[in-house]
Amino acid sequence: MPFSSLSNPEFLITSLIVVASPGTGALVTLAAGLSGGARASIHAALGCTIGIVPHMLAAITGLAALLHASAVAFDAVKYVGVVYLLYMAWMSLKDSGPLAVDTDSPPRSAREVVANAALVNLLNPKLSIFFLAFLPQFIARDEPHPTPLMVELSLVFMAMTFAVFAVYGVFAAAMRDRVLTRPPVLRWMRRGFAAAFVGLGVKLALVQR
Template identity: 35%
Template sequence: MIDPVTLITYIAVVFGFVLVPGPATLLTVARATSSGTKVGIATGAGVAAGDVIHTIMAIVGISAVIAASATLFSIVKYIGAAYLVYLGIRAIFEKAPADPSARSLPVSAGRAFRQAILTEVLNPKTALFFLAFLPQFVHPQSGFVVLQLMTLGIIFVLLGLFSTVVFAVSAGGLGSLLRRNPAVLKWQGKAVGGIYCALGIRLALQQR
């Protein structure tokens, strides 16, 4: 059982983290603005699912292997960066519907969810974050270490999901208004694609 003081401190720190817009928030906002609230929420859920995988990776030691190998870290990093740039280029060249009132959305919720999982899992910086951050709040004398790590990871995921859902709902509402404007509709794909490409380049340039 995690000590109550430690748990409260952890929740306060994590809440501060998730309220500061980061790459996951930018991805969620971009999807919500261009494809609607439902797709934005699906993106946030995909990021949360990816963080669950990172929690498991930290527990079983996969994250430690990535951290210890510069080559493996670079491979994962460049694959993740290339995937983000690929998504960005697709969004840039995707044709906007001629009719602003058209119901069809560029990306389905299911597709956005899968893409967000892959994007999050292929970010080695997130893997290293979970590996370095979670153990700081684990105390062996408080019980089963694996259970403590999993509890901390799930709390992080839930708070992160709450944050991205709030951003998705806000951006989705704004996006629905913007998509009624033909000029915005024409350029929104390029704007979203630019965000994805920028995040991919940022990831590629990051060091361990």
């Protein structure tokens, strides 16, 4: 009987736990929902999902194994990600940053939101390692056609990522009006997001292959 990820509860449950756990992508989607509303949050969720594609392709083609084996390559990607997270932390504190909710200013374009979210996931080397170490566990060693199964698993993981992040973002967007009417809440929210980005950057910097 052909393998189907949809009939594998262990894969679905594990993937849901991984996707739903707080991380950079979820944080970016929440920020988009709070700053730009539901539509912006959907764009951010889409961008985070698109950012998974290079990691999926790397895992399928074996580039992820090279990244895992090369300390220099891994550290290079890791520290670029750290720098970008610290940049996001700095921008979160600015009035014109990604958490800007000034109704007099033009909202960020859909392309900008998608590109920013995609870049966040693209610069996360642990995502490639995740694909390299996690997905193969659900493919039998004697499977004659492992690549199609890897693609199927990856697509299901991406669909779950988009759905969960979209829910996060839409929920955040529903709280947007309350934030707009409470400047002190907005200030503390910016500080909280900045601290979270710094924390994720420190966590990423400490990651080992």
